[in-house]
Amino acid sequence: MALVTALRRLAHVKLREYAWRTAAVSSGSWLRSQRSFTSGHFLRSDNKVTVHFVNRDGEKITVKGSPGDSLLDIVINEDLDFDGFGACEGTLACSTCHLIFDEETYKSLGPVTDEEMDMLDLAYGLSDTSRLGCQICLTRSMEGMVARVPESVADIRQSQDGS
Amino acid sequence: MLFSGLKWWTSRSLWIHRLHYGINGGGKARYSSCSPKVCIVGGGPAGFYTAQHLIKARPDVAVDVYERLPVPFGLVRFGVAPDHPEVKNVINTFTQTARHERCSFYGNVNVGKDVSVEELREAYHAVVLSYGAEGNRRMGVPGEDLSGVYSAKDFVGWYNGLPSCRELGPDLSCETAVILGQGNVALDVARVLLSPIDFLKKTDITQPALEALEASRVRRVLIVGRRGPTQIAGTIKEIREMVNLPNTRPDMLAADFEGVKESLQDLPRPRKRLTELMLKAALETPGEKEQERREKATKVWGLRFYRSPVEILADPERSGRTAGIRLAVNKLEGSGEGARAVLTGEVEDVTCGLVISSIGYKSLPIDASVPFDSRRAIVPNHMGRIQEAPGLYCSGWLKTGPTGVIATTLNNSFDTARSVMEDMESGTLNTTGVKLGSQSINALLENRGVKPVTFSEWEKIDSEEVRRGEAIGKPREKLLTVEEMLQVAGK
Ligand SMILES: Cc1cc2nc3c(=O)[nH]c(=O)nc-3n(C[C@H](O)[C@H](O)[C@H](O)COP(=O)(O)OP(=O)(O)OC[C@H]3O[C@@H](n4cnc5c(N)ncnc54)[C@H](O)[C@@H]3O)c2cc1C
Ligand SMILES: NC(=O)c1ccc[n+]([C@@H]2O[C@H](COP(=O)([O-])OP(=O)(O)OC[C@H]3O[C@@H](n4cnc5c(N)ncnc54)[C@H](OP(=O)(O)O)[C@@H]3O)[C@@H](O)[C@H]2O)c1
Ligand code: FES
Numbered sequence: 001m002a003l004v005t006a007l008r009r010l011a012h013v014k015l016r017e018y019a020w021r022t023a024a025v026s027s028g029s030w031l032r033s034q035r036s037f038t039s040g041h042f043l044r045s046d047n048k049v050t051v052h053f054v055n056r057d058g059e060k061i062t063v064k065g066s067p068g069d070s071l072l073d074i075v076i077n078e079d080l081d082f083d084g085f086g087a088c089e090g091t092l093a094c095s096t097c098h099l100i101f102d103e104e105t106y107k108s109l110g111p112v113t114d115e116e117m118d119m120l121d122l123a124y125g126l127s128d129t130s131r132l133g134c135q136i137c138l139t140r141s142m143e144g145m146v147a148r149v150p151e152s153v154a155d156i157r158q159s160q161d162g163s
Numbered sequence: 164m165l166f167s168g169l170k171w172w173t174s175r176s177l178w179i180h181r182l183h184y185g186i187n188g189g190g191k192a193r194y195s196s197c198s199p200k201v202c203i204v205g206g207g208p209a210g211f212y213t214a215q216h217l218i219k220a221r222p223d224v225a226v227d228v229y230e231r232l233p234v235p236f237g238l239v240r241f242g243v244a245p246d247h248p249e250v251k252n253v254i255n256t257f258t259q260t261a262r263h264e265r266c267s268f269y270g271n272v273n274v275g276k277d278v279s280v281e282e283l284r285e286a287y288h289a290v291v292l293s294y295g296a297e298g299n300r301r302m303g304v305p306g307e308d309l310s311g312v313y314s315a316k317d318f319v320g321w322y323n324g325l326p327s328c329r330e331l332g333p334d335l336s337c338e339t340a341v342i343l344g345q346g347n348v349a350l351d352v353a354r355v356l357l358s359p360i361d362f363l364k365k366t367d368i369t370q371p372a373l374e375a376l377e378a379s380r381v382r383r384v385l386i387v388g389r390r391g392p393t394q395i396a397g398t399i400k401e402i403r404e405m406v407n408l409p410n411t412r413p414d415m416l417a418a419d420f421e422g423v424k425e426s427l428q429d430l431p432r433p434r435k436r437l438t439e440l441m442l443k444a445a446l447e448t449p450g451e452k453e454q455e456r457r458e459k460a461t462k463v464w465g466l467r468f469y470r471s472p473v474e475i476l477a478d479p480e481r482s483g484r485t486a487g488i489r490l491a492v493n494k495l496e497g498s499g500e501g502a503r504a505v506l507t508g509e510v511e512d513v514t515c516g517l518v519i520s521s522i523g524y525k526s527l528p529i530d531a532s533v534p535f536d537s538r539r540a541i542v543p544n545h546m547g548r549i550q551e552a553p554g555l556y557c558s559g560w561l562k563t564g565p566t567g568v569i570a571t572t573l574n575n576s577f578d579t580a581r582s583v584m585e586d587m588e589s590g591t592l593n594t595t596g597v598k599l600g601s602q603s604i605n606a607l608l609e610n611r612g613v614k615p616v617t618f619s620e621w622e623k624i625d626s627e628e629v630r631r632g633e634a635i636g637k638p639r640e641k642l643l644t645v646e647e648m649l650q651v652a653g654k
Contacts, residue, residue, distance in 0.1 A: 088253065121436060
């Protein structure tokens with residue numbers, strides 16, 4: 001992980017030529033290319049793990065990722081359009097990669113570090129089964145798991161306004 | 164919701180398709196004069212996040228960002244602490260937005276002076292004000308203007324290379340510094356004052372600040388708040404950084420934490436974890452290793468609660484200089500987040516040679532034509548729509564007041580962009596008339612002798628800064644004056 005983080009830092013220095021991505025995938029292409037040689041590249045597609053995301057509109061989006069990828073990597077690699085997701089690019093400095101799980105899945109995700117908890121504590125709509133997507137690395141046992149993208153403040157306010 | 168998920172997907176792929184068609188050798192494609200033109204004032208996170216959302220949401224909108232300084236990114240460059248480089252990763256997304264063919268950046272344009280908001284409204288279908296909060300709240304106590312007293316805004320601007328703060332030259336020759344306010348800005352300042360110099364050397368802190376900090380004699384930093392530990396404004400990550408800061412030990416008053424343990428169970432999780440961390444640093448007997456670490460430490464940091472500034476005390480021997488601060492002792496009325504500090508009538512004096520007031524930033528009015536609520540120091544708005552000013556919007560700190568992390572600014576900027584889109588779709592915002600956008604503004608600016616800095620010119624400044632940094636083992640060495648920035652930009 002430390003190596004990946006270090007590589008990411010390096011990569012941040014130089015931006016890919018004209019790689020416009022959506023808000024969800026702030027810097028996808030370089031992240032992807034970099035990740036692929038740390039993990040995905042060596043794996044055949046049948047080794048992939050299925051993950052279901054539920055977006056802010058309640059829609060289910062099913063994608064596959066390679067073991068070792070973080071959930072943020074998957075969102076980027078698959079070009080998932082979750083507004084503002086992953087602003088700090090997986091460096092535990094923003095909490096925009098907040099995801100909510102059901103209790104069972106949450107328990108299976110393993111322990112949370114203090115540093116992740118610290119950032120999570122700033123997340124909107126924090127729940128007891130919240131995690132930061134950039135800190136969860138896929139394993140085979142996560143096959144079929146569901147991760148919900150929480151509503152943003154705006155959504156909450158709009159529904160209160162009745163609009 | 165305006166955009167259902169499904170609509171999103173289809174419109175987005177279409178949009179990307181157009182995007183690829185639009186790229187022509189790095190130049191910006193010309194957009195038809197009928198396309199809606201939006202102008203954004205301020206090139207900080209709010210400006211860029213608003214621009215990003217607008218460009219993404221509609222394939223025809225063109226967005227121009229006007230920024231007062233020749234360099235973009237606002238407080239991400241001039242506020243975020245140099246030892247938090249991860250936070251600055253958002254710059255990558257801003258850069259992609261700025262390089263988008265439907266976005267143009269014009270630095271070195273001071274709106275309100277070089278061009279008026281009225282002129283911008285004339286030239287664009289919509290104008291979004293995102294110029295942040297560049298003033299600071301004053302304590303309003305006697306002695307605030309003595310030498311040795313600084314606002315955190317200026318102090319932060321100084322170590323981060325804000326041109327207007329270059330000459331601050333803070334006097335760091337005293338042993339004790341008092342910081343008033345307990346928000347994250349106060350914690351940033353405390354950390355920078357106490358960080359091992361070898362840490363800072365590897366950051367993009369400016370060279371003059373690094374030298375001043377290297378020579379600093381400050382050994383003890385007290386961070387003073389008017390309310391109690393369960394109301395502290397700073398967040399846990401920043402407190403943990405203090406707890407773990409090498410060569411420092413905490414110095415707290417047990418009395419400040421009376422009754423706090425008992426109230427823990429009623430606190431929501433974030434508040435509870437933060438309070439537990441402070442309790443641990445303040446009251447718990449440390450383990451052997453931590454004990455040893457604390458004994459070896461040569462510097463001290465401490466939180467002081469229930470204290471408000473009453474007067475900055477002048478040094479009787481060195482006229483005009485501060486020698487201490489008089490604090491009023493408070494008690495709390497009410498409980499929880501909304502508890503209020505009320506005076507007990509008691510006061511106490513603390514000896515110190517440096518006082519940094521960190522009680523908040525403050526937005527300033529830009530132009531007499533724009534409504535401004537001077538009590539709350541924001542532009543009065545509903546979901547980013549400025550009241551009684553159709554076609555005029557706001558986002559970021561100007562919209563909400565000067566609180567919130569970048570993620571908060573991101574959300575409220577997307578919100579404003581949504582309001583603009585809704586108004587375009589509903590026809591409330593008339594986009595049928597032809598507007599000349601930057602074409603007419605650039606002509607005005609040229610007449611007035613103002614030379615805007617484009618994004619590719621900023622990229623020249625950027626490369627030069629990175630080059631200078633590399634030479635001395637730093638990620639960047641910032642240019643410190645507007646003149647030098649303009650020179651490197653080729654202006
Ligand atoms: C010291 C400090 C440290 C911070 N650290 C963090 C952190 O670590 N993590 C985090 O998440 N958040 C941090 N924040 C919060 C974050 O910086 C804000 O949420 C965010 O910058 C607000 O964005 P903004 O665009 O509204 O304002 P700003 O960032 O202030 O941007 C406003 C822009 O408008 C420009 N402008 C001003 N007047 C004019 C004019 N007349 N014409 C044209 N342009 C103009 C300014 O030059 C500036 O570029 C920090 C804030 C401060 C003060
Ligand atoms: N690392 C980061 O993530 C980071 C770093 C820096 C800044 N930021 C963000 O930027 C925003 C601004 O930070 P900030 O520190 O300037 O503001 P802040 O968090 O609002 O803190 C302001 C502090 O000043 C105190 N205060 C206000 N008025 C006062 C008065 N008249 N007398 C005495 N004390 C007074 C407040 O006390 P009360 O609580 O009693 O009002 C509070 O302790 C925050 O949202 C912060 O989280 C984030
Ligand atoms: S992407 Fe910023 S904390 Fe996960």
